[in-house]
Amino acid sequence: MGANLELSTGLAATQHAVEQFLYRQAALLDGKQWQPYIDLFTDDGHYWMPASPEQTTGEGTPSIFYEDRNLMIVRMRRVQHPDAWSQRPLWGTNHIVGNVMIDPASNDGTLVVHSRFHMMEFRRETSRHFAGSYVHHLVRSGDEFRIRLQRVDMVNGQGPYDYVLQVWV
Amino acid sequence: MSHAPLDLRQMVEPDRVHRGVYSDPAIFALEMERIFERVWIYCGHESQVPKPGDYYTVQIGRQPMLMVRSQDGKVNVLYNRCPHRGAMLAGDRCGSTGEFFRCSYHSWTFHTDGKLRTIPMMESGYEGTRWGRDNPDCNVKRAARVASYRGFVFASLSPDGPTLEEFLGPAKIGFDDMCDRAPEGEVEIVPNCFRVIQNSNWKIFLENQLDALHPSVTHQSTGRAAHEVEKDIEKRTGHAPLSYHMLSAFATVTIDKWDNFQTLNYPHGHCILTGYMGLRPQDPDTLEYERVLTEAYGAERKEAILSTNIHHVLLYPGLSVQSPLQQLRAVRPLGVDRTLTEIWHFRLKGAPEPIYRRALAYYNLVNSPATLINADDLENFWKCQQGLTADGGDWVSFHRHYGRDIEKDGMVETGPGMGTSEAPMRNQMKAWTQFMERA
Numbered sequence: 047m048g049a050n051l052e053l054s055t056g057l058a059a060t061q062h063a064v065e066q067f068l069y070r071q072a073a074l075l076d077g078k079q080w081q082p083y084i085d086l087f088t089d090d091g092h093y094w095m096p097a098s099p100e101q102t103t104g105e106g107t108p109s110i111f112y113e114d115r116n117l118m119i120v121r122m123r124r125v126q127h128p129d130a131w132s133q134r135p136l137w138g139t140n141h142i143v144g145n146v147m148i149d150p151a152s153n154d155g156t157l158v159v160h161s162r163f164h165m166m167e168f169r170r171e172t173s174r175h176f177a178g179s180y181v182h183h184l185v186r187s188g189d190e191f192r193i194r195l196q197r198v199d200m201v202n203g204q205g206p207y208d209y210v211l212q213v214w215v
Numbered sequence: 216m217s218h219a220p221l222d223l224r225q226m227v228e229p230d231r232v233h234r235g236v237y238s239d240p241a242i243f244a245l246e247m248e249r250i251f252e253r254v255w256i257y258c259g260h261e262s263q264v265p266k267p268g269d270y271y272t273v274q275i276g277r278q279p280m281l282m283v284r285s286q287d288g289k290v291n292v293l294y295n296r297c298p299h300r301g302a303m304l305a306g307d308r309c310g311s312t313g314e315f316f317r318c319s320y321h322s323w324t325f326h327t328d329g330k331l332r333t334i335p336m337m338e339s340g341y342e343g344t345r346w347g348r349d350n351p352d353c354n355v356k357r358a359a360r361v362a363s364y365r366g367f368v369f370a371s372l373s374p375d376g377p378t379l380e381e382f383l384g385p386a387k388i389g390f391d392d393m394c395d396r397a398p399e400g401e402v403e404i405v406p407n408c409f410r411v412i413q414n415s416n417w418k419i420f421l422e423n424q425l426d427a428l429h430p431s432v433t434h435q436s437t438g439r440a441a442h443e444v445e446k447d448i449e450k451r452t453g454h455a456p457l458s459y460h461m462l463s464a465f466a467t468v469t470i471d472k473w474d475n476f477q478t479l480n481y482p483h484g485h486c487i488l489t490g491y492m493g494l495r496p497q498d499p500d501t502l503e504y505e506r507v508l509t510e511a512y513g514a515e516r517k518e519a520i521l522s523t524n525i526h527h528v529l530l531y532p533g534l535s536v537q538s539p540l541q542q543l544r545a546v547r548p549l550g551v552d553r554t555l556t557e558i559w560h561f562r563l564k565g566a567p568e569p570i571y572r573r574a575l576a577y578y579n580l581v582n583s584p585a586t587l588i589n590a591d592d593l594e595n596f597w598k599c600q601q602g603l604t605a606d607g608g609d610w611v612s613f614h615r616h617y618g619r620d621i622e623k624d625g626m627v628e629t630g631p632g633m634g635t636s637e638a639p640m641r642n643q644m645k646a647w648t649q650f651m652e653r654a
Contacts, residue, residue, distance in 0.1 A: 095585070097407045097409070097583070098407065106568070106571070106572055106575065107575075108405060108407040108409070108560065108575065108578060108579065108583070109579050109583065110409075110579075110583045110584050110585045111579075111583070111585045112579060116444050116447075116448060117444075117580075119440075119444050120437070120440045120441050120444050120459075120462065120587065121440075121587060122440075123436075123439070123440030123443060123444070124436045124437045124440045124587060125436075127435070127436035127437075127439060127440060128436075129435045129436050130436035130437075130590075130591065131433070131436075131591045131594045131595065132590045132591050132593070132594035133436075205410070206410035206411065206412050206555055207410065207411045207412065207584040208412045208414075209411075209412070209414070209593060210411060210584050210585065210586050210589060210590050210593060211584055211585040212585075212590050
């Protein structure tokens with residue numbers, strides 16, 4: 047009984063910590079805190095949005111995003127450049143993240159976390175909505191989590207894009 | 216139609232174009248009728264429909280069409296319309312229909328070449344009417360002409376006009392260059408299509424494709440960012456992936472250097488931008504690829520293939536081919552101020568995997584919906600479209616290096632040091648006028 051309680055207290059604490067981590071990541075995106083956002087990823091981490099849901103790897107397959115930290119820095123510096131013309135109009139996003147489930151098969155120090163998101167973007171006079179699922183592969187780094195892989199599958203990712211995506215979703 | 220030929224002629228002069236050409240819905244409707252629904256339009260690649268019954272839908276002008284491989288192995292292009300009540304026969308973008316199409320409304324069935332197969336209760340229902348198997352109107356209508364060049368399928372909805380090869384002319388080098396770079400002499404589709412909508416007229420995109428003046432201005436931000444990271448990676452590891460060079464070239468090739476490129480302008484509006492993005496480094500992957508190519512073609516032919524100096528081939532009015540990177544963008548106009556681009560990537564058959572990966576990186580970084588490059592292009596296109604509705608001036612200027620074009624053998628090439636000439640835009644509008652004046 048005591049051991050079970052300890053276990054469930056431990057699970058609840060992990061669940062809470064993971065949720066807080068995902069909320070913080072979303073807040074960094076919405077706050078345009080690009081460098082702290084990139085720093086959530088491990089040195090060998092990847093942000094991946096496959097071109098289709100059947101894909102199992104970003105290596106050698108068409109991807110909407112398949113970015114290591116170097117490419118993420120290119121994207122960040124582009125949007126920060128004064129002559130990134132498409133960044134001039136007022137824009138912002140709002141992410142809601144929920145349905146956070148830790149995969150029971152998580153092991154060897156990697157937590158596999160499934161969640162769902164809904165993102166509303168407002169840019170120039172237009173709102174767009176994107177929704178879908180995240181899968182995070184999280185590793186512990188001291189007291190913090192870091193992302194080794196984030197997979198993003200959008201429910202409406204297969205349709206034509208009216209304009210483009212300029213930063214991560 | 217509201218625009219008589221005389222009006223059209225007044226809207227297009229050799230060095231300038233009236234803004235209504237980009238913003239008038241009546242002109243757009245006439246373009247669909249006289250250009251897109253007449254000339255050869257790219258439908259897809261044969262490898263998109265490898266087996267009998269495989270189909271892919273495609274829009275030609277205003278017409279929803281189907282590219283389908285029939286049981287005899289031929290690729291057909293049909294109107295996606297049941298002759299009974301007009302329902303589309305294929306509701307999905309692509310798939311396999313098996314041995315025949317079956318309409319979901321009343322179960323009429325059609326062979327994959329369009330011929331009528333069965334109508335429920337045919338005898339009792341149609342006896343004595345003029346509707347029956349012998350009436351050709353009972354078949355699914357076929358595109359007037361279908362032809363393919365090295366696996367790339369085109370259709371024309373007009374029975375008249377030049378053959379596909381006559382139409383492509385020297386610009387068919389876009390397909391030759393792409394296929395010849397494959398040790399097996401052909402390419403196959405990478406089964407993914409990136410689709411991005413531009414809120415601007417279709418011609419604005421085409422004009423931008425060979426506009427050598429814009430990259431260092433429009434793409435400064437990405438070019439600079441990639442250049443910084445490229446240098447940083449080189450400092451740390453000694454070598455940065457080629458994809459960084461592909462991006463940094465947008466900034467490191469400064470505005471004055473783009474004049475060293477050249478454009479070649481052909482009949483029917485086709486154009487080529489020469490230029491080499493440094494895609495032939497002497498790294499182990501490239502050397503291995505060159506070895507495989509030499510084995511397939513011999514040293515001399517390999518050298519000729521890899522020396523082909525092309526950046527873009529524009530096939531008017533709806534295709535931009537980037538042969539050295541095995542990519543193409545098909546243009547599907549949706550409205551006077553709305554244009555869909557369908558972006559495909561191809562694999563060089565027989566080439567080593569790293570060569571595919573290298574081009575794939577460009578496909579992802581430049582042409583995906585999260586493009587690091589086109590975000591700023593589309594922003595400019597949108598601004599142009601907005602500005603062209605304004606009364607602030609009636610004309611779009613194509614005067615750059617006007618009068619200095621070199622005409623020979625029925626084509627126009629830009630002179631030395633005039634790579635940023637607006638000759639490709641002038642050439643496209645010349646073809647546009649010829650198409651549009653043909654009633």
